[in-house]
Amino acid sequence: MSSSVPSLEDSLADFDPDALHRPAVALRVDVRENDIELPMHRHRKGQLVLALHGGVTCAVPDGLWMVPPQCAVWIPGGMLHSNRVTANGRVCFLFVETDAASLPDQCCTLAITPLVRELIEHLAALAHLYDVDGPTGRLAAVLLDQLAQMPMENLHLPISAHARLRQIADALTNDPADRSTLAEWGQRVAMSERTLARLVKNETGMTFGRWRQQLHIVIALQRLSAGARVQQVAEDLGYESVTAFITMFKKALGKPPARYFADRQNGHEQ
Structure with missing residues (x-):
């Protein structure tokens, strides 16, 4: 079935947000049938990526940011980034002119109100190309005022540029069910357990166990947003039971997966 909403690639092919000198410009796109990943790029303007349906993963040089439904990731102007949208995704991009709003100077995930x-x-x-002093200009001003008040959420996976940590991150992304201990990872990357533990803490601000759990949260949100069943995600992440996975998810995000996504779709705040 065809859609009146343009595809992601078609929408962005001839669209240059930096050429539009307006405080805020929005673009709605969908992905239709296939996962789409845009190559690394940057804009002069800041970019908000809002997931209307499905999920978006945003990669920046030092981390991954997950955007479940009814959340958005904020990417400051000039930051190199790439967005991957799940196959069932519908997203809105909001491009914000530099200094048009009091938004964070770091990449972050924001909870978005209805x-x-x-x-x-x-x-x-x-x-x-609207009149800045007209009705659309006033709507954009209200939007930016409201956006500046949105709370941040902890849906971030810090990724170090250190070669050995990148090696571990890539391996765990490819096989998130890998339950190797820190000592075993140390052997793989030719480091002592103590040295690797210190490196992970210094580079990510987390213990290795906490960092791997955060990776599981990001992957779980990505796959659940794409329509995967909870049981399948639990198996993919190497949990011994669905209950163990749900317990981890609830401890990290405050709600079990079904309630978390139901509340997102209904527009409830956490």
Whole structure:
């Protein structure tokens, strides 16, 4: 079935947000049938990636940011990044002119209220070259004021540029069920357990166990957002039972997976 909403690649092929000198410009796109990953790029403007359905994973040089439904990731202007959208994804991109709003100077995940979501979607349906002093300009100003008040969420996986930690991160991303101990990882990368533990802490701010759990959260959110069953995700991540996985998920995010995603779709705050 065809869609009136353009595909991600088609929408961005001839779209240059930096050429549009407006405080905020929004674009709505969908992915239709295939996962899409845009190559590393950057904009002068800041970019908000809002997941309307499905999920988005944003990669920046020092980490991964997960965007489950009804959340958004904020990417400051000038930051190199790449976005991967799940096959069932529908997203809105909001490009914000430098100094047009009091938004963080670091990449972060934001919880988005139904009001902000509706304002972004409404702006995406309007002409990009609007009158800044007209109705659309006033709507954009309200949107940016509201956006600056959105709370941050801990859906971030720090990734170090250190070669050995990159090696571990790549291995765990490819096989998240790998339950090797820190000592075993140390043997693989030719480091002592103590030295590797110290390196992980210094580079990520987390213990190895906490960092691996955060990786599991990011992967779980990505796969659940794409429509995978909880049982399958638990198996993919190497948990001995669905209950063990749900317990970990609830401890990390405050709710079991089914409630977490149901509340997202219904627009409830955590």
